[in-house]
Amino acid sequence: MIDPASVLEAIATLRETRRFLDTPVPDEALAQVLEAATMASSLNNAQPWRFLVLREPSIRRALGDLIDAVSDELYGKESHSITGERTPLRDVPVLVVVCRRPLPTDAEWPSSVPAAPVYAAAQNLVLAARALGLGTRPIVLHRRRDATVRAMLGLPDDVEPCVIVPVGWPETGFGPLFRRPWESVVTYDRWSPA
């Protein structure tokens, strides 16, 4: 039996985690989160996702420092004082690189379509983590350095590292999100530029 309120609350309190404890993530919890990710829908059930799970310190350091540097470059180090000091990504116990493998039919679609199931899988991943009390945040900043990331992780050129998700226990908990009222982003029956 599913408690609907639990699902809605998990979705509505999935605050991005910026400060992580260094407590390890149990293998069983990580397995549950990864399995949930694979439950997303995909066209013809092609399941084009692959998950690269980084736990070894040297690779977390290399990739984590790269992403933190991109963040500082885009937003400035001073942004830390606004959003609160974040845990360096190298120190988060697990980094999951959510990848897309190519399919022969990809070129038949507008460019974002083949990645759609992979982003859905990443959303399942962060929601399952939140249900278990694990903190995450979806990162795309590494996409400013695709060539470097590919070289670092040994990714083939045709594999897209869509999202990177740090996973660990949050220093503080979860809470309400700041979003526009849903009514302001919904129109009925025909588009209107609201």
Added chain:
Amino acid sequence: MIDPASVLEAIATLRETRRFLDTPVPDEALAQVLEAATMASSLNNAQPWRFLVLREPSIRRALGDLIDAVSDELYGKESHSITGERTPLRDVPVLVVVCRRPLPTDAEWPSSVPAAPVYAAAQNLVLAARALGLGTRPIVLHRRRDATVRAMLGLPDDVEPCVIVPVGWPETGFGPLFRRPWESVVTYDRWSPA
């Protein structure tokens, strides 16, 4: 208090709905589902999603018939006998077009990145629906007819109709999904072509 098992079970039983009852979807349930969609994360909290909710019969008929025709063209009408006769999309009580509005920074990213939050929002939408017992399935087939869809819905050229989600009460329930074992799509610390 969130029951973690409810969230994991909702994710693991989100079978795509192909046969819908014609029972109306209550406004309150639709509101909960749409609000959940808006809870996804987005870079700089830009929330680039817009939801076009189609309930008026003539527009559902036009868009639904278009999508069903693309499906028959790609898979053949005989596919119905394999997957079971599906409800014509025109007869599903609600069709939600999950759209992306452009941001000035879109061109700075690889092509699928700006749509990432929109696909995450669509996943929240289908999960919230499943929690409430409402059936859905994410559709991208309309992307073979972007120009026609834009004209039909009055979408500006720069708005991407990422996913269409029919929403209604399922004729049969939910159940386990058929996916590769999660271990077969996970590698550790470095890519390996599994």
